[in-house]
Amino acid sequence: MKSFFRKVRRAAQVTGAFWRIDFIDTTNYPLALVMRGLGAFIPIFTFVFVARLVGDNGADVGFDYYTFVVIGVVTMNILGATLNSFGNDMLELVTQGQLEMFLVEPVRWNLLPFAMTPWPAFQAFATSAVMLLLSVPLGAEYRLEAVPMAILIVVLGLAATLAIGILGASIKILSKRADPVLSLYTLAASILSGVFFPVEFLPAWLRALAWVIPHTYVIQALRRVLMPRGDLLPGPTAWQAVAALSIFSLIFYPIALWVFSRILNYGRKIGALSGY
C-alpha cells in the first residue's frame, strides 16, 4: 500500500513538472493562444448556417441539428487532445533534440504519456467549454443538470483515446513522422462516430465498426445526456457508455503500454531514439 502511494505521489510530481513547463510554454506565445481560441469559434459559427440548411425537425438529431453537431464537433476537439498530443510532443522533443535528455531522467518511460497529456487535455477541455458557451447565444440548448455526467463521460473518453494515442506515439518514435495508427483512427472516427450525422445513417456493416471506436460512445452519450430531447436519440445510455469506455481502457491500456515499452526498448537497441 505504501509503495502504491509512493508511486502515486511520484506520478503527481512528474505530472506537475510537465504541467508547469507546458503552462509557461503556452503563455509564452500569447498570440498563438488567442488565435487558437478564435479558431475554436469558427465551426460553432459555421454550423449555425449549416443547421438552417439541414433543418431541425428530425427525431434522428433530437429535433435540434445545431446542438447535435456542436456536441459532435466539441467532442472531437476534446478527444483530439489525448489522441494526438502525446505523439506530437514526442515528435517535437525528437526534433528539438530534447527527447534523450528526458529519457535519461529517472522517470519510468511508461509514466511519460500520463504526465505529458494533462495540460493539453485541460487546454482542449477549456477550449471546448468556451465553444459550448459560445454556441448558446447562437441557438444551442443544453441540460445543465447533466453536466457532471457529461464530464465523467468526457474524462473516460479522454482516458480511452489516450490509449490509442500511446499506440500512435509509439510508431511515431520509430517512424519519426508517419503515424498510420492515428491517421487511420482519426479518419475512421470522423466518419464513423457520427460527428455530423446520426450513426444510424451508416450502412449496417459500417455501423458495427462504429461501436468499436471510443469516440462513438462519447459523442452519442453526450448527446443523450446534454440535449433537451436527447432521450429520443438511439445509442447507448450514459451508464452504458461509461461501462463501454471503462472496458475499452481496461483492454487497450495494457496493450498500448506494452507496445510503447517494447518500441522504446527496440529503439534503444537499434539506436533510433535520437535523430529524426
Place this chain on the structure above:
Amino acid sequence: MSNPIVTIDQVRKVYEPYSRWMKLMLRTAVTEPVVALDGVSFDVYPGELRVILGPNGAGKSTLFRVLTGLTTPTSGTATVLGLDSAEDSTKVRKLVGFMPAENRTLLLRHSCRENLSFHGRLQAIPESKLADRVDETLELVGLYESRDRVGFALSTGMLARLMLARAILHTPSVLILDEPTGAVDPIGAYELLRLVQKIASENDLAVLISSHRLDEVEMLNDQVLLLNRGQTVYNGPLEAMMTSALRPKVEIVFGEPAAAGKALQALQTLQRVADVEDVIVEGNTVVVGSTLSLAQIVTELDGQVDNVSSIGHTRPKLRDVLEEMLRPEPGDS
C-alpha cells in the same frame, strides 16, 4: 582502494542495418553492421576523472549512451554501483548526472530556476527541498545572480554552467560530460573544468568526460581512455600515455643560432652511427629524438658544440602522441 562506481566489462555494441519493416518507416545510411564499441573494459573509482578521447566515430557517445541506458550493449555489461545499465535502467539514471554536448537540451524559454526545478521534479527531489537545492546548485555553478534569466538571455558559457547544474542537481554518483566545453571560450572552459574537478573531488564523484580540446585534457591530467573505432587503444594515467607512446626528446638551447647550426652538423654525423632521428632546428634551439639518454647525447657532442644555454628533456605534445597511437597499422583498411 575503494570499489569502483562505474564498471564497464567487455562492452560491445553493434548497430545493425534496419530490418525490412523498419526501413518502411525510416531510411538509414547504415547498410553494414557498425561496431561502435568492441570489448571495452574499464573501471572508474570515486573521485576519479576519466577523460574519454578518440576521433569522431571512436565510440565515445555510444559508451555514454550505454551508461545512461539510452542504448543497450550487444554483449558485456555496464554497471553503476553494481546496477546494470540495461536491466536497472531507471535506478541507474538516478545515480547518473548527464551533461549532453548540445545546449538545446535546455528549456531555453525558461529561467535557470525553472529549468532546474523541472528536472529536479523529474529527478524525484522532494518538493520541500527543491527550491533550496536549486538555489544551492545555481550558487555552486555561479549562476545564482542570473537565476531568473531565461536560457536565451544567457551566454554560451553560462548555458554550459546551467547544464552542469542540471547534471549535479540530484547529487549523482557519476557525472557524464559529453564535450562540456564545446563552444565555450577558453577561459570559460578552463573555469568550468576547474569547477568540475572541485565538485568531483568534494563529492567523490566518478566523472567521465569526453573532449576534443587537448589543452583541456592536459589540464585535467587524470585517467585517460583512448578509443579508436570502438576499441581501447589506451587506458591509464595521462602521464604514462605521454611517455609510453613517444620517447621524450632532448632540447638543447644555444646562445646563438650559429651554435645551433654547428650542433645540427654534429648530430647529423652522429645519426650515421647512433639512433638519432628527428633533428629539428628552430632558431637557436635544437630538438633531438633519440633512444640515447640525455647523458649519452651530452657525451657524444662533447667538444663539438659550444655556447649551450640549457639542455633537457621536452615533453611530447599530446597531439603528436595521439597521432602516433592512432596511426593505422600497416594492412589496416
